[in-house]
Amino acid sequence: MSILLFACCIAVLLCLVMAVAWAVAERTGNSGWVDTIWSFAVGGAGGLAALVPLDGAPGFLPRQFLVAGLVAVWSLRLGLHILARTRAGHDDPRYAHLRREWGDAAPRNLFLFLQIQAVAALVLALALLAAARNPLPYFHLGDVLGLGLALVAISGEAVADRQLARFRADPANAGRVCDVGLWGLSRHPNYFFEWLGWMAYPLIGLDLGGAYGWGWAAFAAPALIYWLLVHASGIPPTESHMLRSRGDAFRAYQRRVNAFWPWRRRGGDEEKRR
Template sequence: MPLGGTLAVTAGATLLAFVVTFGIARWRKRYDTVDTLWGPGFALVALVAAPLGDGSVALRVVTALLTAIWGIRLGVHLHLRNHKLPEDPRYVRMAESAGPNPALKLFIRVYLVQAVVLWFVSLPVQFAMYGDTFGVTAWLGVAVWLVGFGFETIGDEQLRRFKADPGNKGKVLDSGLWRYTRHPNYFGDACVWWGLYLLACSSWVGAATVLSPIAMTYTLAKGTGKPLLEKGLRRSRPGYATYVERTSGFFPLPPRRVTPR
């Protein structure tokens, strides 16, 4: 199928997935159900696009496999983390301030917007399905993906174990990967998408999708990821301000020395 046709099919599949998820969210009475779809939504796009592309079989298989592994792991992680907790306060506030017909407004502001963002960020994955060869940039992409997936997976597990210990309530995790960056999971997420972008760079048209990993990285580091999370942590963790002074905000770096006040 031509690239334009694939882009249309994946757009339709993405929209359908978000509509179905919205229906499930309404049934569950939890709008944060959309968070669980975020990772698997990318896996869906990759698995739909792979058989439609006409590029290198190796490139298509590896791209779809890496995207699916990342997306499914993230979806499972978020579901296990969230399902025992109350509804995410962000969605509660949105629903309360939406006025009449909050469901429709939340669908447009949250679900429809995220569907568009997901489809746009996944463009490198879709374009990679039309690459000619599995060359140097593809191997480099796999290496960057492995670094990112390792940071994200290990960071999430270290945080899960830290939170599972009642003795750590109110404390700040500053060991393991969290000693070198305040957000190893976000850094890993960004690396995953730069790795997938490099897989798309086997063709010039794929290289033109660079705005997709830039958008993902900006969202994680400057948008709805890191800033919103840290705003809450500064209020709930007394030692977080000191942690911020000595620890890199995104890229892993050796801890800085902090002069006692």
Template sequence: MSPFWSLLLVWLLAAIAMTAAWRWQKTRDNAGIVDVVWACGVGGAAMLVALLGDGAPLPRILLAVLGGLWGLRLATHLWKRVRGEDEDGRYAYLRDHWNGDQAKFFLFFQAQALLIVLFAVPFVAVAANPVSSLGLLAAIVVWLISVGGEAVADRQLADFRADPANKGRTCREGFWRYSRHPNYFFEWLHWLTYVVLAAGSPLWWLSLAGPVVMYLFLRYVSGIPYTEQQALRSRGEDYRAYQRSTPMLFPWFPKSDDPGSSA
């Protein structure tokens, strides 16, 4: 199947899934489900595009396995939060800002369906790769480091938040000492997997959309800006001190002028 028709099918299935997710949040007042379905959608897109591609079998198999496992891990982690906690502060803020307008929420959910298509573009490059030997081991190594690192960062934050003594405080433990958003850093790093996996593909340049678009969204659109605004609302000066001492995205050693950095 051509890349165009593959991506069109991805969009159709994503739009249906996001409509179901919108109905779910409508009855439960919890829009966090959008992140769960997005992760499932992107992981599912990797498997679907791999199935429909006409490239060499091995890159397509790795695309399906690595992309599918990434989506499953992230969706499972997010579902535990959505199921067990109140609505994420970012979405609660939107609910108040939009006065609960469900038409705006529906458009928001459908925009996430389009994002699934956008992030499926690198998969097309991999699925068209006629070469089965270039970069496969390197791609696996990048995937293991990035997905493993994100899982560790998520667990470190979850353990910190589970301690009632940390209410109102900022996590500075583990990876969170060296980056304010280590989970986002490893998420960005994960998209280099498909750049490496697409080496030799006539559509290789499409694989660059993954890390480039993910960086732009995390840095300027829906990731860091919203997360930090919510952190400032909930943690105030403690988070401002964290901002002054700790790199935003790419890990590095923190400055020593943060009184909470030794906590």
């Protein structure tokens, strides 16, 4: 199969999957299904991108299985986490706010929005394809660094999610802002580790000797994820919701803790005690 044909097939498949996500969200009234399905869709598309035979390519490389395995672990961890929240009745406040803003046009606008997510998933899948096809002898330093970085990122995101869930489960924390553990170092540690995990694939795909130029295409994944999380569908709508629901408490949190990069600001402890 040619890369072009594969990209077209994956694009159609992802558009269909996100159309199903739209239908499920509309039928259930719970937008949590959107990110659940998207997470599994990216994992499936990424695994196919890593493993599908391509015209002119040699036999299977161990690196292809490494990339497929890492994206599968990421997808299952994140997808099952969001699935558990969704089945418990948690509706994503970002989508709920968009629905209120869109009014009667909400069903149409949500459908178009999810098709844009399908395009984003396609970019991620093609970046994984580029990383997995690096022809350098396996195991090279980039593979080791990429594997280690991916495992740290998946573990860090899981810890952040668990700390937030534990904080919310305590009735004494009702109406408070979570600033414990990793949440005291970054307002969005789950987003930071999400981005960090996608940085693993350029490490795996790069050939600094210049023989495999397509390895640079793997940077499309962390670049896209950073833009989505920091400037588009991640931090901006999440913080808008938190400002509406937590008010001055969240404003104080914003002043003492960085939004994305984990680092406690100087004087943060003093302000917290005031």
